[in-house]
Amino acid sequence: MTAVEPSAPDAGTDIFAAERISRVFGTGRNAVTAVDGVSFVLKEKAITTIVGESGSGKSTIARMVLGLLPVSSGTMSFDGRDVTTLSSTARIAYWRDVQAVFQDPFSAFNQFFTVRRLLNRSLRMLDKVSAKERLEEALGHVDMGLDVLDRFPHQLSGGQRQRIMIARALMLRPRLLVADEATSMLDASLRVNILNVLTDLRDQLGMTVLFITHDIGQACYIADKVLVMENGVLVEQGPTDDVIFNPQHEYTQRLLADVPRLHESA
Ligand code: ADP
Ligand code: MG
Secondary structure, three states: OOOOOOOOOOOOOEEEEEEEEEEEEOOHHHOEEEEEEEEEEEEOOOEEEEEOOOOOOHHHHHHHHOOOOOOOEEEEEEOOEEOOOOOHHHHHHHHHHEEEEOOOOOOOOOOOOOHHHHHHHHHOOOOHHHHHHHHHHHHHHOOOOHHHHHOOHHHOOHHHHHHHHHHHHHOOOOOEEEEEOOOOOOOHHHHHHHHHHHHHHHHHHOOEEEEEEOOHHHHHHHOOEEEEEEOOEEEEEEEHHHHHHOOOOHHHHHHHHOOOOHHHHO
């Protein structure tokens, strides 16, 4: 007889783990410890948020998780593999699994390029047959049709642009999506729309999301688990309800106090 293992209610394996990662910029008297010995895990198929004021080290963590910036110390693993330092070949393979969306969609792109041309770069990583399929599939996930492909950036709203950036990330069918202030430039209604796109991706595709924001209201709206950063240090982490209703750290309490009527509106 085989024993049946009961699964925990929040079962889900850890897809990503950071252990005491730090990042120091500069040297000597000018050294700034942007991230100081931060450890966390990302559960598969869950949304984890990093919240903290501007300058608390959130984007530095995002860039280290994405392999865009080397850690000064500590280790990181993805799906059981060490990803602390990646060769340029290994990094490209890693980016099939781990994709990102940033605050300012399209800022890095030529304004005279159509959406099709913009997306083509990602498509080049795929063969022709799967490319067309993936494109339709990815645009579908963000509620857009193929007609958007012939538009130019200025013909799109901020919310549409950000949905295209999400589609662009999804085309590679990543397992982890990192969103760094991806909703910060949007109006409130468009912001909720993007937050809902992300929760749909979790629910429908089993996407793991690392959502980074300075706004604890958004963090609590979307997250399964919240990590709170203050001055490079992870001061508190826990399931969202615990952090909202029973914040342990004075800094978290202060962030929550700055959100009027969060309990009613979230
Ligand atoms: P956040 O995303 O929470 O606003 P960042 O991770 O961007 O914070 O920045 C954390 C700290 O690290 C800040 O003090 C910032 O000035 C510093 N920092 C970030 N990137 C660099 C860099 N490339 N060179 C020097 N200092 C940096
Ligand atoms: Mg930032």
